[in-house]
Amino acid sequence: MSSSASAASSQAATNNLEAFWMPYTANRQFKQNPRMFVGAKDMHYTTADGRQVLDGTAGLWCCNAGHGRPKxxxxxxxxxxxxxxxxxxxxxxxxxxxxxxxxxxxxxxxxxxxxxxxxxxxxxxxxxxxxxxxxxxxxxxxxxxxxxxxxxxxxxxxxxxxxxxxxxxxxxxxxxxxxxxxxxxxxxxxxxxxxxxxxxxxxxxxxxxxxxxxxxxxxxxxxxxxxxxxxxxxxxxxxxxxxxxxxxxxxxxxxxxxxxxxxxxxxxxxxxxxxxxxxxxxxxxxxxxxxxxxxxxxxxxxxxxxxxxxxxxxxxxxxxxxxxxxxxxxxxxxxxxxxxxxxxxxxGLLTRAASLAQYWEDGLHSLKDCPNVIDIRNLGLIGAIELTPIDGAPTKRAFSAFLKAYDDGILIRTTGDIIALSPPLIISEAQIDELFGKLRTVLNAID
Missing domain, CATH: 3.40.640.10 (Type I PLP-dependent aspartate aminotransferase-like (Major domain))
Structure with a gap:
């Protein structure tokens, strides 16, 4: 095999999405339309197509100090x-x-x-x-x-x-x-x-x-x-x-x-x-x-x-x-x-959520009037929005919200028909406004 053919074969192999059996993921859906992050800094992820996505979930409940912190x-x-x-x-x-x-x-x-x-x-x-x-x-x-x-x-x-x-x-x-x-x-x-x-x-x-x-x-x-x-x-x-x-x-x-x-x-x-x-x-x-x-x-x-x-x-x-x-x-x-x-x-991040909790709570509960919302819960910098399930298609409504949110530049997490939020502790009030403003648009748009 020529060096150019070998390189092409290697590139094809590394670009094959099938090899990775992804955890807690609808693998077939994802691999038809992948959502790829390629960078992260402070409150944002960068997608493969260069968009900035506001992190509303601290990665997976874990990036409490934000991303790419120098120390x-x-x-x-x-x-x-x-x-x-x-x-x-x-x-x-x-x-x-x-x-x-x-x-x-x-x-x-x-x-x-x-x-x-x-x-x-x-x-x-x-x-x-x-x-x-x-x-x-x-x-x-x-x-x-x-x-x-x-x-x-x-x-x-x-x-x-x-x-x-x-x-x-x-x-x-x-x-x-x-x-x-x-x-x-x-x-x-x-x-x-x-x-x-x-x-x-x-x-x-x-x-x-x-x-x-x-x-x-x-x-x-x-x-x-x-x-x-x-x-x-x-x-x-x-x-x-x-x-x-x-x-x-x-x-x-x-x-x-x-x-x-x-x-x-x-x-x-x-x-x-x-x-x-x-x-x-x-x-x-x-x-x-x-x-x-x-x-x-x-x-x-x-x-x-x-x-x-x-x-x-x-x-x-x-x-x-x-x-x-x-x-x-x-x-x-x-x-x-x-x-x-x-x-x-x-x-001061271990106590910062206390100073933001009321602002976070007010912003979250402002979504009460959105379609299909049946409950909102919060404590500290955690929040949840529970949606009415679609008859015969449980989890689909929240998953649709997750996909639109990603397209609109915010990362949320869903479990069942519940949207869960837990941003990095460095989030600002302006970013809280952005998160809930975009989430309002998402909730108003999904069926």
Whole structure:
């Protein structure tokens, strides 16, 4: 084969969209009319045809500091040159310990230990395994059951989809973890439609945990896991008092409480974590996404001191927890995370959403009069617009809105017939106006 023919063959291969099986994507639809981003800076993506698209979703709930932030970029570049990888098993490197210390300093006591992962899915499976190991370590080995929640999203590992409650994430895969039950979700459209902030009705949904304790017996339940704000299912805000009541019931029955803060962590609600916003301290917190502002994959599980201490028994030369990942505390991820924390601190981003929350809320709820809108929900810099489904074609109306929004220069996210919004924390009031102005045009245009 000639060099020119070889080059042509190589070009054809790299331009073949079929090779990549895309995640959570309508692959056939996308490959007929691809939507390609080729650059990103601050609040905007650049498309392959040179258009600017305002990021209304922080990438995928993750780019909290925006895109292409200089300090994070420089930290990654420097770390690659200094040391690309260090093993995490029986070895360490300084940045992992520095990062762990800085992260735990952000959390209220007793959440003073952190275990590094590479994603939210890994964080959830890690927390579930730690919960089982903890109960066995304290002589409660019968506690093997987990309680999740309907419409909950906890990643895509088998543990995560087992405790999760989004049907589409579960139905294709058959058997999952045994011994899992679910609380009802808190979405109550009849009583709470168009609530601003935390809904007033629904705290009583937490009482269902008592029923599950009575059904299974507390001695069989290891942990309850919930998202403080359920994000991927369409932004379900907890009713006033709901999370505090869950904490009380768990305490009364010796059950660990796990908050999945992969979405709410790192400033999304106007506080560093939902733990701070709701003033409820769980036994573990799972995080990812905003920990590096989406620059490098990373996650972390915060654990209470009592959990860590329960494992620190037996001869000190033996491994206490037989769990971990090749890339736990990866040097480049740690460098990115440290620079991300610096950026958050220097620009006040972990609390900036609080100053924008009212402006965001007013702009979002101004869309109440648009066609097909049946609910609007918000908290911090998160929002959702729920649409009436098309008879016989669920999800199609919101997906049509997603496609038109992209053409009109804004990036939104849809789940079912719900539009979800979670912009980078650097968004300005003028950009909030632009986002909702264009979204009004979109909603008025779709059938």
């Amino acid at each position: 994070i970029v420089e930290a990654v570049q420097n770390q690659v040159a200094e040391m690309d990888y260090a093993p995490a098993f029986q070895m360490g490197h300084p940045k992992a310990f520095e990062l762990a210390a800085r992260l735990t300093a952000m959390m209220p006591s007793p959440l003073d230990h952190v275990f590094f992962t590479n994603s939210g899915s890994e964080s959830v499976d890690t927390a579930l395994k730690i919960a089982l190991g903890y109960q066995r370590s304290i002589g409660q080995g019968t506690r093997t059951r987990f309680i999740g929640r309907e419409r909950g999203y906890h990643g895509t590992g088998f543990g995560g989809i087992s405790v999760g409650g989004i049907v589409a994430n579960r139905k294709q895969f058959g058997n999952m973890l045994n011994g899992v039950d679910h609380l009802p979700h808190t979405h109550d459209l009849s009583r709470n439609a168009f609530s601003r902030g935390e809904p007033k009705n629904g705290a009583e949904y937490a009482e269902e945990l008592i029923r599950l304790v009575q059904l299974h017996d507390a001695s069989t339940i290891a942990a309850v896991i919930v998202e403080p704000v359920a994000g991927s299912t369409g932004v379900l805000i907890p009713p006033v008092g709901y999370l505090k009541r869950l904490r009380e019931i768990c305490d009364q029955n010796g059950i660990l409480l796990i908050f999945d803060e992969v979405i709410t962590g790192f400033g999304r609600l106007g506080t560093p974590f939902a733990v701070d916003y709701f003033d409820v301290i769980p036994d573990m917190v799972t995080t990812a996404k905003g920990i590096t502002s989406g620059v490098i994959p990373m996650g972390a599980v915060f654990c209470a001191k009592k959990i860590y201490d329960a494992f620190m028994d037996g001869p000190d030369h033996l491994i206490e927890l037989f769990h971990g990942y090749t890339y736990s505390g990866h040097p480049i991820a740690c460098a990115a995370a440290l620079a991300t924390l610096d950026t958050y601190e220097e620009e």
